[in-house]
Amino acid sequence: MFLIKKYISSFLMPFPIFLFLLGIGLYFLYRGNIKRSKVWILGSIIWISMLSYSPFAALLLLPLESTYSKVELTSTPPKYIHVLGNGHTSNPRLPLSSEIALVSLARITEGVSLYKAHPNMKLIFSGYGGYDPVSNARKNSQMAIALGVNPADIILLETPKDTHEEAIASKKIVGDEPIILVTSASHMVRASALFRKEGINIIQAPTDFQVKADSNLWQFPSADGLVRSEAAFHEYLGLAWERVKSMLKKVAEL
Structure with missing residues (x-):
């Protein structure tokens, strides 16, 4: 399917x-x-x-x-931050930052920023590898570690193929605990619905916004x-x- x-x-x-x-x-x-x-x-x-x-x-x-704005944590933050996967290409000739898709980099950066701002949290990375021998969850976690995350604070979900499977796998880890959900702003509406469907209480932390200002109408197609x-x-x-x-x-x- x-x-x-x-x-x-x-x-x-x-x-x-x-x-x-x-x-x-x-x-x-x-x-x-x-x-x-x-x-x-x-x-x-x-x-x-x-x-x-x-x-x-x-x-x-x-x-x-525009459905969700940037996250503002004013109370005690949840225990878990779940960063959804996107894409990468393993290539030992490239630096790690170039192996990871720009969308994934934005999500990782947001997740790591929240992790560093609020101690004692766990970072969940999810996503399978597709045709790549390394899962997206593992590749993204390598980037997070390079940015200063303690490996002991990372949880890997390496088998989910899509957002629905990521939500199911996340539920098995977090149970009834609330989580901060990190994904692209355009993806957050669908991701939120799927995670709520699994009974997960989420705080949305959208990133990777593509619409950042009013568009200049005098543009050519690109x-x-x-x-x-x-x-x-x-x-x-x-x-x-x-x-x-x-x-x-x-x-x-x-």
């Missing part, structure tokens, strides 16, 4: 959809239907231009990123804008998938 979900979602990203629309246009061009060809090719160009336009990408991300749109698509598809699963579960219980 995990692989099926991954493959389907990869085809529903902005750039694959652009290629699909363009392919239909080229097909009609090949068949000599110039009128339909123009419609589909123009539509594909408008589609990719719109989603590569940073202000439009910001509009997609803003509802996700790869950066497309990356932001893809991040938004990923989260909206994830939220839709959770709703579908919930509906299917209710139907099965009838």
Whole structure:
């Protein structure tokens, strides 16, 4: 199911959809239907231009990123900080900081900052390795140790493949204890729902904000804008998938 979900979602990203629309246009061009060809090719160009336009990408991300603001711990902090995984590529020729994806670096930095500001806490890192021999949890923990975290204060969850599995694994560790949940701001809405579903009391600590100020409208479409749109698509598809699963579960219980 995990692989099926991954493959389907990869085809529903902005750039694959652009290629699909363009392919239909080229097909009609090949068949000599110039009128339909123009419609589909123009539509594909408008589609990719719109989603590569940073202000439009910001509009997609803003509802996700504005739900939770940065964490402010005013009372006794929880015992655990759970930093969700993202991505890395093990390569001994690279420094550790270059092996880890920028998204993961932002999450690690936030987790370590909270750990250093509030003593006697445990850092949980989660995430499997995919095709990499080293799990994302372990690679992220190596970065945390390099930043001064005591290895004895680190808990590794190396088998979860997605956020749902991370929540299930976390529940087995923390039980009824509250936790600080660290993940990207755009991911926090979905992650919070999944962790609450497992009965975990969480304090949100979003990081890796992509929308940091009002967008300048006088911009050209760019790869950066497309990356932001893809991040938004990923989260909206994830939220839709959770709703579908919930509906299917209710139907099965009838």
